[in-house]
Amino acid sequence: MRKNQLFGGAAVAAALIFSAGAASADSFVNGGFEAGDTSGWTQAGGYRGNIDNPSLSAASLASSGFADGGRSQIMTTADSDPHLGALLGSVVQSGNYSVRIEDTAIGGYATVLSQTVNNYNDPDIFFAWKSVLNGAHGPDDAATMIISLTDLSTSTELIHREYNAASGGGGVDPRFSYDASSNNFYTAAWQIEDLSITPSLAGHNFQLSVLASDCEPTGHWGYVYLDGFGAVAPPTGGIPEPSTWAMLIVGMGLSGAALRRRRRHDLAPA
Numbered sequence: 001m002r003k004n005q006l007f008g009g010a011a012v013a014a015a016l017i018f019s020a021g022a023a024s025a026d027s028f029v030n031g032g033f034e035a036g037d038t039s040g041w042t043q044a045g046g047y048r049g050n051i052d053n054p055s056l057s058a059a060s061l062a063s064s065g066f067a068d069g070g071r072s073q074i075m076t077t078a079d080s081d082p083h084l085g086a087l088l089g090s091v092v093q094s095g096n097y098s099v100r101i102e103d104t105a106i107g108g109y110a111t112v113l114s115q116t117v118n119n120y121n122d123p124d125i126f127f128a129w130k131s132v133l134n135g136a137h138g139p140d141d142a143a144t145m146i147i148s149l150t151d152l153s154t155s156t157e158l159i160h161r162e163y164n165a166a167s168g169g170g171g172v173d174p175r176f177s178y179d180a181s182s183n184n185f186y187t188a189a190w191q192i193e194d195l196s197i198t199p200s201l202a203g204h205n206f207q208l209s210v211l212a213s214d215c216e217p218t219g220h221w222g223y224v225y226l227d228g229f230g231a232v233a234p235p236t237g238g239i240p241e242p243s244t245w246a247m248l249i250v251g252m253g254l255s256g257a258a259l260r261r262r263r264r265h266d267l268a269p270a
Helices: 001-021 059-060 242-267
Strands: 043-046 075-078 097-101 109-120 124-134 144-151 158-162 177-179 184-186 189-194 203-215 224-230
Touching: 059 109, 059 203, 059 224, 059 242, 097 109, 097 203, 124 144, 124 158, 124 203, 144 189, 144 224
Parallel strands: none
Antiparallel strands: 043 109, 075 097, 097 224, 109 203, 124 184, 124 189, 124 224, 144 158, 144 203, 177 184, 203 224
16 A cells, blocks of 8 residues: 555544534635645735735735735645744644745735635634744834634634734744744744634634735745644644554554454353
8 A cells, every 4th residue: 555545544534533523514625735735725915015014914915916926835744944944843734735825035025825614513623823923123014924713704803813023022922932043933833723613603604814924124034834724623743654543543453353352252152
């Protein structure tokens, strides 16, 4: 059996284990980017111009008239962050792929990636992210990221994460670390977000929007890694290697066989 076939089967098995008993929901399209591209997602963005952070949004970038420009990139498990390397750790949370939103160079650009899921009824919505923000300027024009999960059925924002790399770290959440040698604020650990779908939210339409932006004067970068948008919680330790899944599945099979043999022995006449 080919290695990737084994991995795919194990991933399906894991999804079935974690989602057993969940109500049906409309599909997430390429939520883990395992198609190796951004199919199912909408990309937008362009040059920030003189848009300060308080006015920065997906709508403000769309009104600028610029297309995404190809500044986002699909990442693989073989990739590493060009500015921080091992300090940032893995750029893929689970599986084989993730996406980096916005490029790693300077230039004053911003990119938004978004996806909508309709008629949602599963118990939770999960996604995972990391960010790198090059520190400089004040909170109004520093490199920034904005993550939003919105209930479109009621026009209510349910998850909002907004951090920028203002000088001195004043705009950065405590979960960010700081590397003085590169002047980067960054999240070494994957940040796993979880929206619990209460009865009042069941059946609604939801949109995840992730915006990453360079600073407004154009001299400092900002970008976000995104993975695992779906109904199943991303594994905090990453998905085991295929060989580990093979041992797990074989172990489960042996345990089941042993249990069946024990039952037959217990039922056999004395």
